[in-house]
Amino acid sequence: MAKSVLGRGTARARVLEAALAKFAEHGVSGTTLQMIADSIGVGKASVYYQFRSKEDIVAAAAQPMFDDMARVVTIAEAISDPDARREVTISGFLEFSVRHRRLSAVLARDPALESLVQSREDLTEIVDRFTNLLIGDGTRPEGRILISFVTHGIYGSVTDKALEDVSDEELHRTLLAVAQQLTRKAPHFE
Amino acid sequence: MAKSVLGRGTARARVLEAALAKFAEHGVSGTTLQMIADSIGVGKASVYYQFRSKEDIVAAAAQPMFDDMARVVTIAEAISDPDARREVTISGFLEFSVRHRRLSAVLARDPALESLVQSREDLTEIVDRFTNLLIGDGTRPEGRILISFVTHGIYGSVTDKALEDVSDEELHRTLLAVAQQLTRKAPHFE
DNA sequence: GTCTATAAATTGATAGAC
DNA sequence: GTCTATCAATTTATAGAC
Numbered sequence: 001m002a003k004s005v006l007g008r009g010t011a012r013a014r015v016l017e018a019a020l021a022k023f024a025e026h027g028v029s030g031t032t033l034q035m036i037a038d039s040i041g042v043g044k045a046s047v048y049y050q051f052r053s054k055e056d057i058v059a060a061a062a063q064p065m066f067d068d069m070a071r072v073v074t075i076a077e078a079i080s081d082p083d084a085r086r087e088v089t090i091s092g093f094l095e096f097s098v099r100h101r102r103l104s105a106v107l108a109r110d111p112a113l114e115s116l117v118q119s120r121e122d123l124t125e126i127v128d129r130f131t132n133l134l135i136g137d138g139t140r141p142e143g144r145i146l147i148s149f150v151t152h153g154i155y156g157s158v159t160d161k162a163l164e165d166v167s168d169e170e171l172h173r174t175l176l177a178v179a180q181q182l183t184r185k186a187p188h189f190e
Numbered sequence: 191m192a193k194s195v196l197g198r199g200t201a202r203a204r205v206l207e208a209a210l211a212k213f214a215e216h217g218v219s220g221t222t223l224q225m226i227a228d229s230i231g232v233g234k235a236s237v238y239y240q241f242r243s244k245e246d247i248v249a250a251a252a253q254p255m256f257d258d259m260a261r262v263v264t265i266a267e268a269i270s271d272p273d274a275r276r277e278v279t280i281s282g283f284l285e286f287s288v289r290h291r292r293l294s295a296v297l298a299r300d301p302a303l304e305s306l307v308q309s310r311e312d313l314t315e316i317v318d319r320f321t322n323l324l325i326g327d328g329t330r331p332e333g334r335i336l337i338s339f340v341t342h343g344i345y346g347s348v349t350d351k352a353l354e355d356v357s358d359e360e361l362h363r364t365l366l367a368v369a370q371q372l373t374r375k376a377p378h379f380e
Numbered sequence: 381g382t383c384t385a386t387a388a389a390t391t392g393a394t395a396g397a398c
Numbered sequence: 399g400t401c402t403a404t405c406a407a408t409t410t411a412t413a414g415a416c
């Protein structure tokens with residue numbers, strides 16, 4: 001029996017699902033435990049039975065995204081050719097961004113996530129290695145701007161409410177084409 | 191004597207500047223009036239002497255961005271050719287995004303801003319007209335994805351801390367080239 | 381314009397019954 | 399696993415002195 005990452009159907013999973021929905025709508029700081037409890041029809045104390053603190057909920061909700069990021073990092077770092085390495089990194093980034101869509105991707109632009117990463121060594125390491133794969137050493141401003149543009153473009157698109165009707169497949173296909181057009185064989189990197 | 195939009199040097203302007211800095215760092219919901227007051231060395235009551243409420247501060251801080259957006263809308267709507275119209279819209283968007291940089295652009299991805307827009311007719315109208323200029327009618331999914339990608343790429347890049355050392359000029363020039371490469375003469379629109 | 385003091389509501393979090 | 403009740407701290411916001 002395959003168990004979901006979040007433990008599908010459990011009380012804990014219901015809290016995480018509700019929390020993610022609220023985080024996406026109001027941001028982490030704008031979401032109270034009361035909102036989360038209300039949206040699943042339980043009291044606040046019940047939420048605290050599943051998680052020690054609000055930060056714990058944020059961490060648990062974001063974990064799948066960091067797991068995916070770690071997988072991409074492991075795979076990409078094994079590639080020696082710089083261009084191929086960056087292409088695999090961006091492709092992997094796009095894949096897990098689409099996979100989580102409104103879930104983890106929204107958390108990526110929340111100030112609370114930055115605090116979380118800074119407070120945990122393991123997350124800091126993953127994010128740093130991931131950033132290094134994207135930017136690398138000695139990249140010129142043009143290349144750095146391009147990378148920033150592509151990653152933010154991907155994050156923004158997958159979480160865009162105006163694109164909710166677009167299927168994961170079409171979104172992935174279109175974004176991959178755009179990202180590759182911008183970064184493949186680009187003379188912006190040195 | 192030219193007066194700044196925010197009224198440079200006044201107590202009111204100091205509050206707005208401090209507020210924007212905190213909003214950028216912690217998000218609107220994550221910023222308290224205490225933080226704002228502390229960062230300019232005054233009491234909370236002094237902040238309330240300048241603004242009726244926290245929402246008022248958010249509105250005043252974001253106003254310059256909406257003013258610029260309104261200007262772009264007015265100019266672009268006067269253009270009859272659809273392709274030229276969209277190009278001018280994106281170019282104008284890029285210009286005021288870079289002009290405000292860490293200021294208004296950060297607010298653009300804060301959930302509190304969406305609430306503000308929804309609560310004020312005038313802002314809703316401007317944003318709707320701006321969105322229409324970008325997307326228009328009957329645009330295929332590919333085109334909508336591309337527009338989302340470009341706008342979010344621009345917003346993300348200008349607010350990226352890793353690009354703080356890049357000058358406004360270089361940022362503007364590079365992003366314009368990228369945006370035009372993606373949207374000019376594109377067969378994705380119909 | 382700024383301060384101190386305080387109100388009124390909400391927040392994250394805990395204790396203990398069922 | 400959920401509930402009621404509650405706490406301590408914080409938050410937005412106001413009143414009134416200087």
